[in-house]
Amino acid sequence: xxxxxxxxxxxxxxxxxxxxxxxxxxxxxxxxxxxxxxxxxxxxxxxxxxxxxxxxxxxxxxxxxxxxxxxxxxxxxxxxxxxxxxxxxxxxxxxxxxxxxxxxxxxxxxxxxx
Amino acid sequence: xxxxxxxxxxxxxxxxxxxxxxxxxxxxxxxxxxxxxxxxxxxxxxxxxxxxxxxxxxxxxxxxxxxxxxxxxxxxxxxxxxxxxxxxxxxxxxxxxxxxxxxxxxxxxxxx
Numbered sequence: 001x002x003x004x005x006x007x008x009x010x011x012x013x014x015x016x017x018x019x020x021x022x023x024x025x026x027x028x029x030x031x032x033x034x035x036x037x038x039x040x041x042x043x044x045x046x047x048x049x050x051x052x053x054x055x056x057x058x059x060x061x062x063x064x065x066x067x068x069x070x071x072x073x074x075x076x077x078x079x080x081x082x083x084x085x086x087x088x089x090x091x092x093x094x095x096x097x098x099x100x101x102x103x104x105x106x107x108x109x110x111x112x113x114x
Numbered sequence: 115x116x117x118x119x120x121x122x123x124x125x126x127x128x129x130x131x132x133x134x135x136x137x138x139x140x141x142x143x144x145x146x147x148x149x150x151x152x153x154x155x156x157x158x159x160x161x162x163x164x165x166x167x168x169x170x171x172x173x174x175x176x177x178x179x180x181x182x183x184x185x186x187x188x189x190x191x192x193x194x195x196x197x198x199x200x201x202x203x204x205x206x207x208x209x210x211x212x213x214x215x216x217x218x219x220x221x222x223x224x225x226x
Contacts, residue, residue, distance in 0.1 A: 035216075040218055042215075042216040042218040042219070043216040044216075045214060098207060099145070099146040099147075099148055099205065100145075100163065102160035102163065103148075103158075103160060107155075107156060107157050108155070108156070108157050
């Protein structure tokens, strides 16, 4: 079991560029989510998915798109990168939609927008 | 407004002592509360889950308490070791997946 795999680990973008952060899990979890982590802010939920074909917005969705065509994959797209999107991004998956089971996190993607 | 507070300052303790980390919350009625460990450059790793009807949970050297009256959870590491040095995050929800909220974490340093 690889768990939750995120790629790339590091990325530098210029303002206005677009890119996709990849996330894949091999635990057959229905529930997946994307967080960003900024100093002093804690993890904040961007988007989440409760199953293939179903996504919804979290706390800070602006500037990001997601899709869920398979159970395994949950990519996060930055449409037009802005310096405010400089952050560390984490993908997570869990068996349950609530917190009565643990969430598994990927290693993170450190994104810098210049 | 809803808020989770963890000690923003780092906690330094001597090896072998018990470390106690605090998670206070306001304007939540969480059904569950979780604690995670995060090492530099890594994603959070789940440690313990406690439910609203549970007062205490233990796992090896770890113990979590949950006081819904005080709106507080305490996380204890007994016989602490330098390998326990990390940032510890608490997270809670109010019954919905989209309502998961994480604290900012407390950095623990165990000094040999």
